Amino acid sequence: MTVAGIPVVFIHGLWIHSSSWQPWIDRFAAAGYRPIAPGWPGDADTVEESRGRADRLAGHGLDDIAAHYGRIIDTLDQPPVVIGHSVGGLITQKLGVSHRLRAAVAISPAPIKGVTPVPVAQLRSSFPALRWPGNTRRAVALSENQFRYAFGNVLTAEESRALHTAYAMPGPARTLFEIATANLRRTSPAAVDVRTGDRAPLLIVAAEQDHTVPEVVVRAAHGLYRDSPAVADLVSIAGRGHSYVFDHDWPDLADRVERWLVNRLETAGPVS
Template sequence: MSRVNQTLEVVDKGEAGDRHRTPLLFVHGAFHSAWCWDEHFLDFFADRGYRAVALNLRGHANSPSPTPLSRCTVADYVDDVHAVAQGLPTPPVVIGHSMGGFVVQKYLAAHVAPAGVLVASAPPRGLVPAVARIIRTHPRHSARTRSLDKPLEFFGTPQIARALFYSPGTPDELVDRYVGRLQDESTRVLYRDLTFGDLAQPRRVSAPMLVLGAELDGFFSMREVRATARAYRTVAEFFPAMGHNMMLEPGWAAVAEHIDTWLTGQGL
């Protein structure tokens, strides 16, 4: 672990070299932190000759926040990505998962980057369809938890977490271990910024984009992922039999290989 500007905690592995001079900056999704990238992806890309950096957004893991986590905004998270990116020798490729993918979209609308990768990302239009679908599918659990002020009480419930984050083929021991590492998330981000308050602006993004989806994603439908790709003038690519947490699922290596191949094809 290291810190950028003595504030945000990051996990930093590998070194940029002749094969890949551009660093990679990974942005985690809601309820997670940098550990979700450190489990497999950071070592994979470091071994392939990249410098691979994953940050903990403010209020996550050991990254402090000047305001309570519940009041953090998407703009705050974008500032965190920018702060880490500025500490790198060259602008990084930004790679975001789920909520982190939405943060990446907002970052790319305001900052120059060589490329962006969206992994099971929240759509540019926000979370309203996904949240409505989740509540409709799991009415009993959503009704008896304080999901509006303590969203982890709903999303961190073992049954819900398995259904939303993982495929049926993911071993129970992995799901249990990863669910135990979840933490609460900003209610401002989930229920305001990503529903109506601060939506993405794809037309402002000029960086080439790779959009990846999971066939068995419990959060975002394949239709939503395809719409995300169209918004960024590309075509979504899907991984069969995978759940939302594509970087932690048993088939994670295929996802990492695909990203590596795409980046290499972009000259990065």
């Protein structure tokens, strides 16, 4: 099957600018896809602009972000592949139910409603946002040290610092409050219909050394799909942390994702 012309929508995670996807965009474009990486609501075109306009990022929740990307998908001429990281991986799963997609890839996805493990590393990574309830109305940034723990724990200090400089930006803390309280509420914007068979094939990727979304959390999310007749595959990558989407190891991850995509697109055939 040819992939020529198939749209790919990349969705970044909390605290990271969409420019982090540029190497993936270049790679997927060279392979014949039509990739785009729109920012979240309120994001500016550059990291520097986004850092200076934190007030425009504040207050957005999961439903706002999902609706924003849904509108983008609605403008495309055919169903896309959607690839999301972290909170973007949660949004990807929501879009997989609300929109017709060719395939969906959730990389270290933030936990959806129904996921119960809450490791200490995850709590520590989220603490800068969750430590004060008033942050739900604010955009919160990570310091260099906080970024090192949450994203760059398997990297050298130099690489983690460089990535923080290149991509880190404030993010709406409301998303983490919605995720943290999902299992305490009857309805939640973090809920996804994990039983439906009316969705595209889904790949969920875990990183063994991830502090922000530990592997046990990702495996628990995958387990929620066990009663769905639709495809939900899982792969875990040893020795990687939360930054593996945009650190020096990104080509290996992209290889794995692209191979899975080609296989699943060939199996599924055309989508109308």
